[in-house]
Amino acid sequence: xxxxxxGTHTARVLDRHGATVATANVLTEIEWSRSLxxxxxxxxxxxPDEDCCGRLGRISTWRNRLVxxxxxxxxxxxxxxxxxxxxxxxxxxxxxxxxxxxxxxxHEDRAFTDVDLTEIAEWLIEDGFAPDDPGxxxxxxxxxxxxxxxxxxxxxxxxxxHLRQLAEAGLDYTAIGSKIxxxxxxxxxxxxxxxxxxxxxxxxxxxxGLSLGTKWYVAGSEQSGVIGxxxxxxxxxxxxxxxxxxxxxxxxxSADEAARARARASLPVPVVIDxxxxxxxxxxxxxxxxxxxxxxxxxxxxxxxxxxxxxxxxTGVRVVETGGDEQSPGxxxxxxxxxxxxxxxx
Numbered sequence: 001x002x003x004x005x006x007g008t009h010t011a012r013v014l015d016r017h018g019a020t021v022a023t024a025n026v027l028t029e030i031e032w033s034r035s036l037x038x039x040x041x042x043x044x045x046x047x048p049d050e051d052c053c054g055r056l057g058r059i060s061t062w063r064n065r066l067v068x069x070x071x072x073x074x075x076x077x078x079x080x081x082x083x084x085x086x087x088x089x090x091x092x093x094x095x096x097x098x099x100x101x102x103x104x105x106x107h108e109d110r111a112f113t114d115v116d117l118t119e120i121a122e123w124l125i126e127d128g129f130a131p132d133d134p135g136x137x138x139x140x141x142x143x144x145x146x147x148x149x150x151x152x153x154x155x156x157x158x159x160x161x162h163l164r165q166l167a168e169a170g171l172d173y174t175a176i177g178s179k180i181x182x183x184x185x186x187x188x189x190x191x192x193x194x195x196x197x198x199x200x201x202x203x204x205x206x207x208x209g210l211s212l213g214t215k216w217y218v219a220g221s222e223q224s225g226v227i228g229x230x231x232x233x234x235x236x237x238x239x240x241x242x243x244x245x246x247x248x249x250x251x252x253x254s255a256d257e258a259a260r261a262r263a264r265a266s267l268p269v270p271v272v273i274d275x276x277x278x279x280x281x282x283x284x285x286x287x288x289x290x291x292x293x294x295x296x297x298x299x300x301x302x303x304x305x306x307x308x309x310x311x312x313x314x315t316g317v318r319v320v321e322t323g324g325d326e327q328s329p330g331x332x333x334x335x336x337x338x339x340x341x342x343x344x345x346x
Contacts (some may be wrong), residue, residue, distance in 0.1 A: 006282050006331050009069045009321050011044050013056070013092070014065050016079070016134050021064055022048075022055040024231075028089070028323040030070050032076040034321060036174055036293035036315045037167040039099050042066055042076050044092045056090045059083065065134075066094040067177075070319070073289050077177040079134065096175040097136050102160035104128040111151045114253065117144040117171040118182050121163060124152075125180060125222035141166035141183035141294075146170030146261060148254035151221065157248075165246055169254075174293040183294050185261070188311060191290045193298040194336075198284035205306040206272050213242035213266035218258040219250035228255025231263040242266070271340040273312060280334045288334055291317045297338055312338035 011024040029045035041307060047054050061080045068076040075313060078096035107127050114119050118140055125138055148169060152162065172183050196202075215231035226249065233239040242262070249255050280286060293314050301308045316337035 004186055005280045007319070007321065009332075010069045010072075011046075011078075012067045012069075013059055014067055016063055016065060016248050018135070019156065021059060021120055023109060025049055026323075029321070030068060030199060031318070031320045033319070034076075034174060034291070034293050034317040035311070036165060037172060039102070040076075040078075040096045041346065042068055042078065042094045042096075046092070046096075046154075047088060047092045048090055056108050057085065062248070066092050070289060075289050075319075075332070078175075097134070097178050097180065098160065098163075098175045100134060100136075101125065101163060102158055103293060104117065104159045105155050105157065106152045106159060106162070107131060107154060109152065111250065113251070114147050114148045115149075116149055117146050117166055117169060120148070120150050121166055121171055121182050122210075124159055124163050124166070129140075130207045136180050137179045139179055139181050141181055142187060144182075144184045146185065148257050149251040150248045151250045151256065152248060162248065165248065168244075168262060168265075169246070169258040171235070172294045176292060178257075178258075181292070181294065185264070187294055188296050188313075190298050191292065191295045191314075192286045192313060193300070194284065194286070195279070195300045196303045198286075199301070199303070200281055201299060202303045203273055205301075205304050205308060208268045209269055211266050212237060212240050212269045213262060214238070214240045215242070216259040216262040217241070217243045218249065218255050218262065218268070219243070219245045220251070220255045221247045226250075226252045226255045228252065228259040230256065230259035231267065234267065237267070237269070244292040272315075273301075273308060273338050280336065282332075286334070288317075288319060291336060293317065299338060310340060313342055315339045 009030045011027055012020055013022045015021055026047040028047055032042040033040045067080045078094045080092055080094045082093040084091040098177045119238050129136055170185055172185050214234040214237055218228040220226040296311045296313050298311050299308050317334045321332040
């Protein structure tokens with residue numbers, strides 16, 4: 001049975017074409033994360049031996065990438081974004097494959113009319129990587145179930161920003177290694193469960209009141225002049241009106257759909273359950289590589305005044321392993337963040 005907190009990591013540095021440049025024979029620290037609708041990061045600290053010191057001295061950001069394995073299973077991959085060489089160690093920082101889309105722009109004019117948001121997301125990703133692909137795969141877990149019309153112009157805006165704006169209208173995405181997953185916000189497939197017994201140090205339940213919106217207005221392109229609206233005065237919270245511009249939206253239906261998506265995500269007040277200040281018990285029956293943002297955990301807790309018994313969406317994962325020293329042994333810690341959104345709220 002797979003459990004959390006008992007994994008052992010290895011790492012390699014690869015050339016962007018896939019050749020191994022160096023293997024982290026002495027890995028003193030490793031940290032990697034996964035994020036929903038955002039770029040995740042990783043960090044590795046290596047004590048180079050004679051075999052790899054010279055090789056690590058020649059690596060470069062964006063040219064090389066960090067690949068992380070947990071118990072031999074591929075869990076993280078992405079380009080190096082910062083390198084620090086110091087006495088006796090090399091520190092590597094990297095971002096996942098989605099980081100490339102933040103340094104790409106649309107390469108052609110393209111307009112979509114009344115199509116599923118997943119189709120638009122696929123085009124944004126493929127267009128972003130088309131001129132120079134460091135290696136990626138797109139997997140559609142399920143269609144968004146939300147349609148819309150969008151227009152993009154060559155050379156205008158970063159592709160990563162366009163993808164994040166699309167996610168705010170009813171689509172989820174995440175990166176696992178070099179694979180980009182697209183899935184609907186209503187994806188509620190569980191990959192495990194957590195209870196108070198799995199969280200010996202407790203957890204933190206919080207409401208983000210500043211994210212509340214009972215009525216949303218979404219303005220489309222200036223040329224279209226459309227403004228979508230959804231929601232109204234809530235009998236419990238009152239009226240909280242929010243306005244945002246999404247200039248790639250080209251018709252009224254799309255603006256209304258985008259407003260409805262934002263209303264679903266911000267009413268009721270978003271509730272976040274965070275274990276980032278504590279560690280999941282090493283004996284918790286959680287298969288760490290299966291903790292993928294966009295999937296769910298069944299969480300039951302009575303350890304705080306805000307009791308929870310709910311299926312909640314994974315929004316973030318953080319795994320850290322230290323090699324330890326002569327005074328203290330190394331250990332792995334696993335933290336997870338889950339949240340109730342419109343799709344999960346009973």
